[in-house]
Amino acid sequence: MVSENSSSADNQQANIADEYLAGFVDGEGCFYVGFSRRKDLPLGWQLITEFHLSQNPGGKNVLEFFKDRLGCGYLKPNHPKSSTDKSWVLIVKDRKDLKEKLIPFFDSYTLHSQKQHDLETFKQVIKMVESRDHLSKDGLTTIVNLVFNTSIITKKRYSKEAILNAL
Numbered sequence: 001m002v003s004e005n006s007s008s009a010d011n012q013q014a015n016i017a018d019e020y021l022a023g024f025v026d027g028e029g030c031f032y033v034g035f036s037r038r039k040d041l042p043l044g045w046q047l048i049t050e051f052h053l054s055q056n057p058g059g060k061n062v063l064e065f066f067k068d069r070l071g072c073g074y075l076k077p078n079h080p081k082s083s084t085d086k087s088w089v090l091i092v093k094d095r096k097d098l099k100e101k102l103i104p105f106f107d108s109y110t111l112h113s114q115k116q117h118d119l120e121t122f123k124q125v126i127k128m129v130e131s132r133d134h135l136s137k138d139g140l141t142t143i144v145n146l147v148f149n150t151s152i153i154t155k156k157r158y159s160k161e162a163i164l165n166a167l
Helices: 005-028 059-069 095-108 115-130 137-147 151-155 160-166
Strands: 029-037 045-055 074-076 088-092
Touching: 005 029, 005 045, 005 059, 005 095, 029 115, 029 137, 045 059, 045 095, 045 115, 045 137, 059 074, 059 088, 059 095, 088 095, 095 115, 115 137, 137 160
Parallel strands: none
Antiparallel strands: 029 045, 045 088, 074 088
8 A cells, every 4th residue: 555645745845835935034034125335336336136035054955945946046154154153044146036036936925024015125126127227316216215115224234315425
């Protein structure tokens, strides 16, 4: 007699995996929009868009699973020089991957926390970058205002005023 439990469990995992991953991102994910001073660029600022999902070493397999599910990104130690923080982080930086893989995933699997608002802002920023709006002073100003009106701003290196005053 052959047991169907293992294949049934696999099918159940496949059916709940995406919802689980979305819930995991609700708790541990970050849709990051940052600004880096770059004097070699016309406006003096580089716009950085990334997705981060972190987890302790015991949950690294979840990060690997999500990376495989998305078909993009890479894993690295979150703080490689730390003797105490051994967590891992999945990072998706490539804008094409953000637009064509990550965002469509979340269009199908809604977040249920403040991160949904952060995702909507992130999507707006990606769309503006795609249309090259970030290359104009008005466009970059709009992006700065969008980003600083979300919870994405928690650990910014530059203040909204510093960025806008330097434009």
